[in-house]
Amino acid sequence: MTQQREDLYFNLIDQLLRCPNGQEPEVLEAQPELLDAGFIQTIMQVATGFAHQGNQDGAQFLIHVARELSKELGLYPDLSNKE
Numbered sequence: 001m002t003q004q005r006e007d008l009y010f011n012l013i014d015q016l017l018r019c020p021n022g023q024e025p026e027v028l029e030a031q032p033e034l035l036d037a038g039f040i041q042t043i044m045q046v047a048t049g050f051a052h053q054g055n056q057d058g059a060q061f062l063i064h065v066a067r068e069l070s071k072e073l074g075l076y077p078d079l080s081n082k083e
Helices: 003-018 024-029 037-052 056-072
Strands: none
Touching: 003 024, 003 037, 003 056, 037 056
């Protein structure tokens, strides 16, 4: 991953954290070229950092975004269909 792409990921994460509640899909849809496994990995790194800093709400929000995005991209196993 290039430094430039990583900076774009961090910028998009910052936009997600600052946008009004409920606007997250629009923020993500505005930059579809960044929605990939690398972005999800970066979200999880930031969420881990938040958790270590005591920002549980921020960490939980980012983990939720990462999980939902992973499902949309087909990177997260759908366990609901398995018994």
